[in-house]
Amino acid sequence: MKMGLLAVALLMLTACSKSSDADKPDGAELYALNCAGCHDPGPGHPATMLLEEMERPVAPLIGRKDLDKDYVHSVVRNGLIEMPPFRPTELTDADVDLVFTYIKTAKGPSNAP
Ligand code: HEC
Secondary structure, X not given: XXXXXXXXXXXXXXXXXXXXXXXXXXXXXXXHHHOHHHHOOOOOOHHHHHHHHOOOOOOOOOOOOOOOHHHHHHHHHHOOOOOOOOOOOOOOHHHHHHHHHHHHHOOOOOOOO
């Protein structure tokens, strides 16, 4: 019994460790973890509210077809006016690619142009 618990604890540790390759998060998970809090649709999401004021065609990121890859990379690395930058240790270039693909391909809340 005790060994079983230990095994579970060890598994959880490995799952949380960043150096572990196994079970890497996909674009949807990376978006949910790093971007959704500010960029999801609806009130209470500062980025969505600001982008609405900035008169983007669609305020939520999900489903936006007008964003290009270089722009998303540069915003994520450098931040924007209110948006904090992400370091490569937090989000690798490959992670940003995954998030970008997810944003482009996921079904948006409204029909993005
Ligand atoms: C702490 C809140 C916050 C987080 C987390 C955040 N953003 Fe942002 N983001 C903003 C805000 C606010 C803006 C609106 C522009 C501004 O004022 O900075 C923005 C703008 C953007 C834009 C520009 C959109 C446009 O139309 O020009 C992109 C692209 C973007 N964010 C991508 C991301 C991605 C990808 C992630 C996750 C890896 C992310 N953001 C995480 C707050 C955030």
